[in-house]
Amino acid sequence: MIDRLVILGATGDLSARYLLPALAALRANGDLGDRFELTGASREDWDSERYRQWVTARLDRHGGDLPADARAAVANATRYVRADVTSPGDLASAIAGEGPVALYLALPPALFPVVITALHEAGLPEGSRIVLEKPFGENLADAQGLNRLLAELVPEQAVFRVDHFLAMTTVQNVLGSRLANRVLEPIWNSTHIAEVDIVWNETLALEGRAGYYDTVGALKDMVQNHLLQLLCLVAMEPPVTLGERDLRDRKVDVLRSVRLLTEDDVVRRTRRGRYLAGRVQGRDIPAYADEEGVDPRRRMETYAEVELELESWRWSGTTFRLRSGKALGTDRKEVAVRFRSVPHLPFGHTGEPLPNVLRFGLEPESLTFDLTGIGAHPHTLAPLSLTAQMAPPHLPAYGRLLLDVLNGDPSLSIRGDEAEEAWRVLTPVLDAWERDLVPLEEYPAGSEGLPPRPCGGGQQRRGELLYAEAAPPADAP
Missing domain, CATH: 3.30.360.10 (Dihydrodipicolinate Reductase; domain 2)
Structure with a gap:
């Protein structure tokens, strides 16, 4: 199990609402030990103490139902690196440490190619994994290009194209x-x-x-x-x-x-x-x-x-x-x-x-x-x-996904050829x-969406899957 997670885009909505509460849930469930380290990397001019305060506030807001000691453990395990995620030098500082790292790109998908290119120069410790959010590219050509970039960086088994659904x-x-x-x-x-x-x-x-x-x-x-x-x-x-x-x-x-x-x-x-x-x-x-x-x-x-x-x-x-x-x-x-x-x-x-x-x-x-x-x-x-x-x-959806990433199980992630076929x-x-x-x-806004297309004969549009009790026949008592 990898015990280092680096989040690029660590001050965004994805981290605040989903990733941080998921980590606290894993801690509460006993899936994260004392060796676990979280590094947040973003462009804000913060230090680690300022980021821990932000993490604590977001966990209180979005994970308030989780045990206080689990939330505190996640905040205390955190450090912060100010980084331009397109800079190889800044990325090298973010992933610095002993052993492999799980690198979560909590970033707009348009940044994926330039970030992955920068990671080629920064280098990743052997055994590291990369996590990307959907959508994977903007079209088929983009997806094929990203897959080629990733294949030169890490093995396919180490790429997690996650879909929390x-x-x-x-x-x-x-x-x-x-x-x-x-x-x-x-x-x-x-x-x-x-x-x-x-x-x-x-x-x-x-x-x-x-x-x-x-x-x-x-x-x-x-x-x-x-x-x-x-x-x-x-x-x-x-x-x-x-x-x-x-x-x-x-x-x-x-x-x-x-x-x-x-x-x-x-x-x-x-x-x-x-x-x-x-x-x-x-x-x-x-x-x-x-x-x-x-x-x-x-x-x-x-x-x-x-x-x-x-x-x-x-x-x-x-x-x-x-x-x-x-x-x-x-x-x-x-x-x-x-x-x-x-x-x-x-x-x-x-x-x-x-x-x-x-x-x-x-x-x-x-x-x-x-x-x-x-x-x-x-x-x-x-x-x-x-x-x-x-x-x-047992765990929130993002908790299950993060646990699979740290454990190296890509079953619930999207394989490269699957992304292209989609x-x-x-x-x-x-x-x-x-x-x-x-x-x-x-x-x-507030309606049921686009009006049904005419079907002819007064029939209900296919696909609505609605029930209504049949009216009694005319001669029913």
Whole structure:
């Protein structure tokens, strides 16, 4: 286990909200010993004492539920180095010490190439590891270039392209539910599953993150990484083990099986939009174009939706719909697996059969199975929902990721070829959106997002996965 962690960009929001509380959680759990050292490197003109005060304040704010002695231990194990992260000399000072180091790039992804190039000159102790946050590059060519730079610096096994979604309990439970229950795996295919909605819709707007978000947008921020990773776990073949090679091989298989969208497909099967002014949970939200730090000329989207198909024996004929939006009226964060309707109903019911839906709630974490039973009126059907709340996670998602980094287990990180395949899937969408082949629609903040596309015949839009008790027939008492 490596006992030295260096965070580049150590005074940023990622460190304050997630990395520091995760380290305190590891300490409270007994996973970090007294030999552990944390080095924070950033451009602020601070010394180590000033940084410890900042760490203590952030831990009190974002990790106040953790034991005080664990928080104090993390703060006391900290030193600070003022550094220009593009300077080889400054980087050499940050990583100075005995033994290998885990180097966490808590930086804007645009800085990754120049920082990695500087690390080539600074040098890394043998056995060191590098951690990078998503998105990994800005396009396929960027990802390929980063992979080449990293390959010259450290072995692939030492590169951790982390995605904290993979460490969330419910995300892990997608595999657990599939592979540990005989009742599910035999019907986990296109014969029985019509479509899968992978959704991360949130009430949060920009919340001061325009500097990052306005250069990325919903497609790159959520769909290209988080939601494609969820697609992999839903659609992958059962791995021989959950070891890093078997698990990541099967995820790459899924991405390779995605049928690339043509221009016509992109027009028909993708949507993009951004929010107008509105009210979200009692708060006035300005239009995205009027948010501080936003350049309206970029026409950046805050809502993205993509429909994909897999060219594989198991999934041919099933639609996978990935979507994410900001400043919406309600949070909806789930994987919803919609099974095909039964072939015949003997109840005299005249409406459409209600589908069974298995929902993996991501935040809050839950598992719900929507079934159908007899309604209050004769010859009618009504929804039945079986819900299980998940036990609190043993560690927060970032705690699990950091523990894997320090222990050298890359199972939950993204392999280099996997990162490239994810960009390959979305390259046709990015190209078409760049040329405005898909209109940038608008929706009021606080609404449910883009209005449904007309389906004809008054039918509800596919993919909403909503239930309503069937109305009784006209001759019902």
